[in-house]
Amino acid sequence: MLTYRDLNPKYKAFVFSLDNVLYPEQDYLLQVYYLFSNFIEFTEGSPVATDLIDFFKNAYLKHGSEGIFDRAKDAFGIDEKYRDNFNRLHTTARLPLKLLLYPNVLKLLQDIIVDRKEIIILTNGLPEIQINKIMQTEWNGLEKYLKVYYVKEIVPELELDAISYILKQLNLKEHELLIISSEETDKEFTNPITLNYLNISEFI
Incomplete structure (x- = not known):
């Protein structure tokens, strides 16, 4: 199982999907x-x-x-x-219980912030539903460090794939970005094989 220490220090930003990556959908x-x-x-x-x-x-x-x-x-x-x-x-829905991050993912996010790197959430679901999930997640104080992007808003409006848009927004090169996703959410990203990519199963 990987931890933050196992990752290449060249990465300046980390892109996470939401469902079944940060928490169990x-x-x-x-x-x-x-x-x-x-x-x-x-x-x-x-x-x-x-x-x-x-x-x-x-x-x-x-x-x-x-x-x-x-x-x-x-x-x-x-x-x-x-x-x-x-x-x-x-x-x-106003949930009876807060959504909890996978414990190992929470530790990973905390380590990223301590190292002063960027955390990006990129989600391909309906923005209204994904916002509701994000608002009801227990972030343990990390919420102020998150940058959230919605594929359904980026691609139709800007005619750019979401990763290219994020790289441009953060003024980063491809080799400085690591995508952490799952098999179910790989389709959110354009040509993930050509980018730095890890499956969430490596961490949880």
């Missing part, structure tokens, strides 16, 4: 499903929230988040009118 989604389940029980009287929560958890762990509302709708007869509520919760 399921920690967010399962809380969204919890809130929705309680909303449905309160509004309709049934199904019982605990039953719906268990269904969401099992469906997510087996199939992922794609199409999960439709699975619950078919299983419990949830009215289609609640789809908007379900989708909106992903953007507006």
Whole structure:
């Protein structure tokens, strides 16, 4: 397992994805499903929230988040009118529990800051949802050091790939930047093989 000491000191900035890189995405989604389940029980009287929560958890762990509302709708007869509520919760949910960084990632981020290097979060998700996640993450005082960029805002507006934009913004060369991502989020970056890249699995 790698630590900050194992990294080349030439790096001046570190680019991280968000979901399943800094924290486990399921920690967010399962809380969204919890809130929705309680909303449905309160509004309709049934199904019982605990039953719906268990269904969401099992469906997510087996199939992922794609199409999960439709699975619950078919299983419990949830009215289609609640789809908007379900989708909106992903953007507006006030979570019962803060999102916690992976412990080894927290230590890595702290070491980067102590060494006076830059931390960049680059996320390809919907900005509104990703902002909600970031705002409800326990950063342990690191939030003031973060620079956050959204691929969906950079690429359409500026017609630049996100990494080129970040390099230009920070006045850095490619060899001074290290990307830390995951297999699921590699697509956020343009030609990661030509850049300095490590998979988050090396750290956690």
